[in-house]
Amino acid sequence: MLIGTPPEIPSSEITSQSEYLKRQSRRRFLRHAAAGAAAVGAAALGAERLARVLDPGQTVLAGTAGTKLQTVYSPLTTTGETLTPFYDITHYNNFYEFGVNKDDPYKHAGGLPTRPWSIQVEGLVKKPRTFGIDELLKLRPLEDRVYRHRCVEAWSMVIPWVGYSLSEFIQQCEPLSTAKYVQFFSYYNWHVEKWSGEDPGIYWPYREGLRMDEAMNPLTLLAFGLYGQVLPNQDGAPVRIVVPWKYGYKSAKSIVKVRFVKKQPDTTWNNQSPSEYGFYSNVNPSVDTVPWSQKNERRIGLPFYEQLRTTLMFNGYGDQVAYLYKGMNLRRDY
Amino acid sequence: MTRYPLILLKTFAWIACLAPFTWLAWAAVMNNLGPDPTATIAFTTGRTTLRLLAITLAISPLRRLLPRLGWLIRFRRLLGLFAFFYATLHMLTYVGLYAGFDVGLMISDIAKRRYITMGMAAWLLLLPLAATSTQWSIRKLGGKRWSRLHMLIYPAIVCGVIHFWWQMKPGVLTPLGITVIVAVILLARLVLAWAQRRKALAAAAGDARNDGRRQSKGNSIRATG
Numbered sequence: 001m002l003i004g005t006p007p008e009i010p011s012s013e014i015t016s017q018s019e020y021l022k023r024q025s026r027r028r029f030l031r032h033a034a035a036g037a038a039a040v041g042a043a044a045l046g047a048e049r050l051a052r053v054l055d056p057g058q059t060v061l062a063g064t065a066g067t068k069l070q071t072v073y074s075p076l077t078t079t080g081e082t083l084t085p086f087y088d089i090t091h092y093n094n095f096y097e098f099g100v101n102k103d104d105p106y107k108h109a110g111g112l113p114t115r116p117w118s119i120q121v122e123g124l125v126k127k128p129r130t131f132g133i134d135e136l137l138k139l140r141p142l143e144d145r146v147y148r149h150r151c152v153e154a155w156s157m158v159i160p161w162v163g164y165s166l167s168e169f170i171q172q173c174e175p176l177s178t179a180k181y182v183q184f185f186s187y188y189n190w191h192v193e194k195w196s197g198e199d200p201g202i203y204w205p206y207r208e209g210l211r212m213d214e215a216m217n218p219l220t221l222l223a224f225g226l227y228g229q230v231l232p233n234q235d236g237a238p239v240r241i242v243v244p245w246k247y248g249y250k251s252a253k254s255i256v257k258v259r260f261v262k263k264q265p266d267t268t269w270n271n272q273s274p275s276e277y278g279f280y281s282n283v284n285p286s287v288d289t290v291p292w293s294q295k296n297e298r299r300i301g302l303p304f305y306e307q308l309r310t311t312l313m314f315n316g317y318g319d320q321v322a323y324l325y326k327g328m329n330l331r332r333d334y
Numbered sequence: 335m336t337r338y339p340l341i342l343l344k345t346f347a348w349i350a351c352l353a354p355f356t357w358l359a360w361a362a363v364m365n366n367l368g369p370d371p372t373a374t375i376a377f378t379t380g381r382t383t384l385r386l387l388a389i390t391l392a393i394s395p396l397r398r399l400l401p402r403l404g405w406l407i408r409f410r411r412l413l414g415l416f417a418f419f420y421a422t423l424h425m426l427t428y429v430g431l432y433a434g435f436d437v438g439l440m441i442s443d444i445a446k447r448r449y450i451t452m453g454m455a456a457w458l459l460l461l462p463l464a465a466t467s468t469q470w471s472i473r474k475l476g477g478k479r480w481s482r483l484h485m486l487i488y489p490a491i492v493c494g495v496i497h498f499w500w501q502m503k504p505g506v507l508t509p510l511g512i513t514v515i516v517a518v519i520l521l522a523r524l525v526l527a528w529a530q531r532r533k534a535l536a537a538a539a540g541d542a543r544n545d546g547r548r549q550s551k552g553n554s555i556r557a558t559g
Contacts, residue, residue: 304371
């Protein structure tokens with residue numbers, strides 16, 4: 001869906017971002033089935049691509065949410081899935097710093113100061129340093145990567161991310177051979193993220209982590225955008241991690257710090273409830289969590305009778321990642 | 335109350351009770367149920383069940399406080415049955431849309447997940463009430479036994495509220511409103527029952543020929559009727 005020739009539509013028909021959002025409710029109203037959802041996604045992407053062809057000056061790097069990004073095709077993209085509509089990806093989020101309800105991030109993430117932005121690299125590296133967001137955006141060509149996204153709450157989406165493999169960034173960090181894990185820290189400022197200041201239960205900032213070989217797997221993405229444009233704040237602007245074979249909370253948002261460490265690092269949900277959320281948190285239909293069975297999932301943005309589907313081991317990415325866990329008991333190391 | 339206003343009010347009650355269902359059906363056809371339609375259906379049917387149960391429960395104390403509203407009793411069965419209708423839709427949403435009719439999954443869910451256990455318990459408690467909602471059942475069981483059976487609405491609504499809290503993620507306070515309402519209604523019933531008993535005892539003390547215990551017992555049963 002991301003590649004191929006753009007649909008033949010006159011430039012006058014191209015939908016602007018604001019108009020696109022405005023039309024969303026109407027679209028949803030008119031749409032009757034998954035085919036409709038696919039058409040919306042395809043039309044949006046087609047429009048983005050066509051706009052780029054017609055007006056290359058518009059495709060500057062950087063900027064705030066909605067700015068178009070120049071992207072290239074990636075063989076690592078997931079095929080054969082209907083994209084979840086942009087509206088749902090941006091109005092149905094878990095981003096606890098901005099509130100616990102699904103529409104809280106959309107409502108409250110506007111104040112996230114995404115510019116200037118930098119990622120501080122520390123720990124077991126040759127030399128600690130800081131990467132500015134513009135430098136990161138230019139590090140490698142940005143790729144279109146469609147991934148399934150499976151939340152531990154048993155819902156899922158199909159998201160066309162924009163970014164490059166995290167391994168490209170890690171190479172620039174020059175970690176020492178003693179670094180066995182990498183830890184990510186999300187932006188935290190309770191003046192901006194009001195709700196987080198009121199919640200005594202979670203130790204902020206949000207922390208996540210991966211084993212080094214997981215982080216170096218080409219599927220693990222450093223994402224800067226979705227649907228061909230800069231990440232909306234509620235989706236983790238301006239830069240986030242995406243690990244498609246793990247539950248969504250492993251894909252930390254709005255990264256400000258990356259630390260290379262020797263021992264398995266502290267991660268927020270594991271810290272909250274170790275019996276429920278393991279460090280690995282691979283999508284695994286045979287390991288249940290307490291509140292939800294993980295056998296099934298509901299695909300977001302489809303009619304109710306089409307939502308339910310069977311959850312796949314490693315979220316369907318077993319071919320690319322199963323080797324990482326060879327010899328491990330994934331029932332114990334969940 | 336005369337006949338025509340009653341018919342009019344009953345019509346309104348039917349329309350009001352069917353409104354959430356009509357909205358769901360219309361929104362489903364228009365594919366306008368939000369990003370997660372299954373969750374919207376579950377939430378709407380669950381919330382409507384608790385609201386209708388609360389209204390059903392509020393009728394008796396209201397009648398006692400305001401005797402002019404005595405006619406409200408004629409709406410209680412209607413409201414109770416609609417509560418059961420939504421409870422059943424809610425339960426079927428789980429069975430069909432969440433569990434995909436997978437019996438093994440449902441059994442393990444009911445055993446493992448306390449909010450599902452609690453929800454199932456609430457539905458099972460409502461089942462005999464719906465089944466004995468006819469005049470025939472009242473006659474067959476006898477008023478006293480029927481009244482006693484229908485006291486199951488109390489554990490049912492308490493289970494329902496707990497079920498609501500337990501399926502929320504920590505920090506979400508959505509069930510607070512209905513919890514306060516249910517607590518007030520239950521408290522009102524307790525206070526009214528206590529006042530009734532005191533009045534009865536006073537009456538008994540004033541009238542030596544009556545047996546005070548029996549009198550108060552008879553009254554408290556009537557209070558739940």
